Amino acid sequence: MDVLIYVGDGVIYDGLDYAVRIEERLSAAGLRSARCDLTTLPVEEPRPARAYVFTGGETSVHSDAQWMRSATDTARRLVANADRRDYSVIGICLGSQILAEALRPHSIVPSAAIEVGLTAVTRVEDEQVKQVVPSFHYQAISPEIRSVAGACIEWRNAHAAVQAFRYGQRTIGYQFHPELSAADVHNLIDHQESVITRWQGDVAAAHRSVDRNINALSAGLFRRMVIDRILG
Numbered sequence: 001m002d003v004l005i006y007v008g009d010g011v012i013y014d015g016l017d018y019a020v021r022i023e024e025r026l027s028a029a030g031l032r033s034a035r036c037d038l039t040t041l042p043v044e045e046p047r048p049a050r051a052y053v054f055t056g057g058e059t060s061v062h063s064d065a066q067w068m069r070s071a072t073d074t075a076r077r078l079v080a081n082a083d084r085r086d087y088s089v090i091g092i093c094l095g096s097q098i099l100a101e102a103l104r105p106h107s108i109v110p111s112a113a114i115e116v117g118l119t120a121v122t123r124v125e126d127e128q129v130k131q132v133v134p135s136f137h138y139q140a141i142s143p144e145i146r147s148v149a150g151a152c153i154e155w156r157n158a159h160a161a162v163q164a165f166r167y168g169q170r171t172i173g174y175q176f177h178p179e180l181s182a183a184d185v186h187n188l189i190d191h192q193e194s195v196i197t198r199w200q201g202d203v204a205a206a207h208r209s210v211d212r213n214i215n216a217l218s219a220g221l222f223r224r225m226v227i228d229r230i231l232g
Contacts, residue, residue, distance in 0.1 A: 002026070003033040003230065004048040006041075006071065008057020008094050012184065013191035018055035021179040022092070025222045031230065039067045041074065051088035051230040052078055054095025056177060060139065061097045061108045068098075076102035082170040088230050089171040093137055096164070096173025100141045103151060103167055107142050111160065114138040114199035116192070117209030118185060118217055121155040121163040121176065131155070132216040133163075133176040134185045136192065138199040141165065141175060170229075178225040182214045 003026055007019040019035050026033045036045050038057070054075065059068060075098050078089045091099040100107040115135045123129035141162035145151050148167065155164035155174075166172045180188070189196065189206045196203050218224070 001034045001046060001048050002031040002050045004046060004052050005033055005035045006038050006052065006054045006074070006095070007035050008055045008059070009039050010056075010058030011191075012056075012180070013187040016184075018057055018092075018094075021181075021184065022053060022055060022226075025179055025226070029223065029227045031227070038071045039065075041067060041070045048087070051090060053226070054089075054091040054098050056093035056095060056136075059094070061094070061101050071098050072102050075099050079103060079167055079171045083168045087170060088232075090226055090229060091173035092179065093175060093177055096175050097139065097141060099167070099171065099173040100145050100162075100165065103148050104142075104145055107145050108139050109142045111138055111140040112200075114196055114201040115159045116189060116196055116201055117206040118182065118213035119157065119159070119176075119209060120213070120216075121157045124153050124156055131218070131221070132213045133174075133178060133221065134180040134182075134217070135176045136185075136188055137175050138195075138201075141173070164225075172229055174225060178222045182210050182217055185210050 005019050011017050023033055082089045097108045115137055118132050119135045120130050120132050140160045143161040145165050146153055151167045153162050153165050157163055164174045193203050
């Protein structure tokens with residue numbers, strides 16, 4: 001097994017949980033994966049050869065649920081040893097928030113509104129570099145994450161000061177979903193309509209963002225953002 005996927009709760013749409021697309025893309029790259037349900041996290045879990053991936057999910061990092069506390073403790077242990085033991089730790093959406101909370105408690109803050117659709121993010125080190133990404137999140141990572149020694153912000157936009165951050169050489173968190181296709185995002189918007197509305201989002205505008213930016217969504221996004229981190 002190359003990659004262990006820690007799977008959060010909830011579904012993206014129509015029974016598609018947050019691990020399926022990640023599993024598919026890892027397999028297409030020739031990487032073998034196994035999954036571990038974060039909500040029933042065992043005391044002993046298998047050790048992958050290359051990486052751990054924390055998926056998205058629907059429960060807030062602020063939840064008092066025991067599994068969320070356990071997930072944060074697990075993330076804290078993994079990121080502390082990643083560079084020394086030469087494995088990668090990657091968080092996607094909720095997974096990135098779990099990593100941020102593990103590094104700096106109280107790093108997850110309210111967002112003024114939901115960010116959903118295909119949205120543009122900017123490379124912090126070079127503002128000329130932009131990338132369209134699939135988005136679906138209504139909490140944010142505080143830019144104070146950069147106060148942690150060894151942490152830096154890699155991607156940002158006007159909606160969120162932290163769209164991606166790195167810690168050391170082998171740990172990275174993405175607020176967005178590099179595993180999803182444009183069709184997935186359309187389906188997500190329909191399935192999550194009540195959530196989008198509750199968080200001051202505009203369902204029609206979200207769909208328009210997908211139609212408007214579909215040609216700018218790179219087919220190689222997951223490879224660059226995740227596979228290359230695992231193999232690098």
